[in-house]
Amino acid sequence: MTYDTIILGAGAAGMMCAAHCGVRVLVIDHAKAAGEKIRISGGGRCNFTNTYAGPGNFLSQNPHFCKSALARYTQWDFIDLVGRHGIAWHEKTLGQLFCDGSSKQIIQMLLDEMGRAGAELWVRTEVKDLRKTDSGFILDVEREGQRHGLSCTNLVLATGGKSIPKMGATGMAYDIARQFGLGITETRAALVPLTFSDGRFKELAGVSLPARLSNDRTSFDEALLFTHRGLSGPSVLQLSSYWREGETVRVNLIPDLPLFDLLRDQRQSGGRKALTTELARHLPGRLVEYLSHHIPMPGNLADQSDAALSDLIAALSNWQLTPSGTEGYRTAEVTLGGIDTDSLSSKTMEARDVPGLYAIGEAVDVTGWLGGYNFQWAWSSGHAAGAAIATC
Ligand code: FAD
Numbered sequence: 150m151t152y153d154t155i156i157l158g159a160g161a162a163g164m165m166c167a168a169h170c171g172v173r174v175l176v177i178d179h180a181k182a183a184g185e186k187i188r189i190s191g192g193g194r195c196n197f198t199n200t201y202a203g204p205g206n207f208l209s210q211n212p213h214f215c216k217s218a219l220a221r222y223t224q225w226d227f228i229d230l231v232g233r234h235g236i237a238w239h240e241k242t243l244g245q246l247f248c249d250g251s252s253k254q255i256i257q258m259l260l261d262e263m264g265r266a267g268a269e270l271w272v273r274t275e276v277k278d279l280r281k282t283d284s285g286f287i288l289d290v291e292r293e294g295q296r297h298g299l300s301c302t303n304l305v306l307a308t309g310g311k312s313i314p315k316m317g318a319t320g321m322a323y324d325i326a327r328q329f330g331l332g333i334t335e336t337r338a339a340l341v342p343l344t345f346s347d348g349r350f351k352e353l354a355g356v357s358l359p360a361r362l363s364n365d366r367t368s369f370d371e372a373l374l375f376t377h378r379g380l381s382g383p384s385v386l387q388l389s390s391y392w393r394e395g396e397t398v399r400v401n402l403i404p405d406l407p408l409f410d411l412l413r414d415q416r417q418s419g420g421r422k423a424l425t426t427e428l429a430r431h432l433p434g435r436l437v438e439y440l441s442h443h444i445p446m447p448g449n450l451a452d453q454s455d456a457a458l459s460d461l462i463a464a465l466s467n468w469q470l471t472p473s474g475t476e477g478y479r480t481a482e483v484t485l486g487g488i489d490t491d492s493l494s495s496k497t498m499e500a501r502d503v504p505g506l507y508a509i510g511e512a513v514d515v516t517g518w519l520g521g522y523n524f525q526w527a528w529s530s531g532h533a534a535g536a537a538i539a540t541c
Pocket residue numbers: 157158159160161162163177178179180183184185186187189190191192195196197198274275276307308309310312313316317318319320321481482483509510511512520521522523524525527
C-alpha cells in the first residue's frame with residue numbers, strides 16, 4: 150500500500166499533523182486507541198493550551214527553535230478550533246484552559262478533523278522494519294497478526310517521549326532519528342516529583358500550601374505538595390525541569406504572606422500561646438510541627454524579639470533542600486531533550502539532511518512548562534509539519 154504521508158504516533162501532535170497534511174495519509178499507533186495521553190491529561194479534563202503560551206515557556210538547547218511554529222499556529226488558533234467544535238472550556242488559573250466536560254472531547258475533535266481530511270488510522274499496529282529509498286520510505290508493519298508492506302514519500306515521527314512507559318511510551322522516535330543520522334540531545338524525566346531517599350517527608354504526606362520553589366536559574370510560585378517519597382505539586386514539577394542531580398532547591402514557604410507583620414500584631418495583642426500554635430494560624434499545623442524539629446521555635450510568641458522573628462522568617466523563606474532524585478519516567482509528565490533541533494527546520498519540522506522525514510511534538514527537544522504548554526507545542530509543531538507537507 151502506498152501513501153503520500155505516514156505518521157507514526159496518533160497522539161496530540163500526530164493527529165494534528167494528520168488533519169493538515171493533505172491526502173493519502175495513514176496514522177499508525179501501537180496503542181489500542183488514539184490520544185491516550187490526551188485522555189488522562191489535566192485530571193481527565195485536558196489542559197489543552199495556555200493563554201500566555203510563548204517561546205519563553207519552553208526549554209530547548211535552541212530556545213529560538215520553537216518561535217516559528219508557535220507564531221504560525223497559536224493558542225488562539227487552537228481555542229478557535231475548540232470553539233468551532235462546540236467544546237465548552239474554562240480558565241482555571243495562570244492562563245490554563247481546560248474542557249468543562251471531558252478530555253475525550255479533544256480526542257474526538259482531532260479524530261473528526263482527521264476524518265474530514267481523509268486520513269486513515271491504524272491502531273494496535275507495530276512497526277517491524279523501516280528503510281529509506283530514493284523516493285521515500287518503506288515500512289513493514291504488523292496489524293492484528295498480519296504483516297503489511299507500506300511505502301510513503303513523507304514520514305512523520307510523532308511517537309512522543311519516554312514518559313510513562315506503562316501508557317505505551319517508547320523511545321522509537323529517537324531510534325528512528327538516530328537510524329537516519331539525526332542528533333539526539335540528552336533525555337531526562339521532567340515535570341516530575343522530586344524524591345528524598347531518607348523518606349523525611351513521610352509524616353507530611355498530603356500537606357499542601359502555596360510556595361516559591363527556586364534554584365539559581367529560575368523560580369516558580371505555585372502549590373507545593375509533600376508526598377511519601379518527597380515533594381510534588383505544580384511548583385515542584387515546574388522546577389524539576391530545571392533541576393539536576395546534586396543541586397539544592399530553595400523553598401519559600403511564605404512567598405505572599407506578610408508573616409513578620411502578622412506575628413508582630415499577634416504578639417502585641419497577647420501572644421501568650423506557643424510560637425508554634427500562633428504560626429499554625431498561617432501555615433499547615435503538621436508542617437509547623439515538623440519544622441519545629443529543624444528550626445528553633447522555642448517558647449511563646451510574646452517572648453520573641455523582632456530579631457528572633459526575623460530569623461524565623463528568613464528560615465521559612467529560604468529552606469534549602471537537596472533532593473536525591475526524581476520519580477523518573479514512571480510518573481514524569483514529559484521528557485526533556487530529544488531530537489536535536491539543529492537537525493530540523495524550525496519552519497517545517499523536516500530533517501535538514503533527510504528530505505521527507507519530519508519530527509514533531511514531544512519527541513523533539515522542545516519541552517514546555519506545566520500548564521497546557523506541552524499540548525500547545527504538539528498542536529503548533531504538528532500544524533507546521535502538516536502545512537509544509539500539504540504544500541510540497
Ligand atoms: P503523545 O501524545 O505521547 O503521543 C505519542 C503516540 O505515539 C502515542 O499514541 C503512543 O501510543 C504512540 N507510540 C509511542 N511509541 C510507539 C511505537 N513504538 N509504535 C507505535 N506507536 C507508538 N500536557 C499539557 O499541555 N496539558 C496537560 O494537561 C497535560 N497533562 C498530562 C498528564 C499526564 C499524566 C502526562 C503523562 C502528560 C501530560 N501532558 C500534558 C503532556 C502531554 O500529554 C504531552 O506533552 C503530549 O501528549 C505530547 O504529544 P505527542 O503527540 O508528541 O506525544
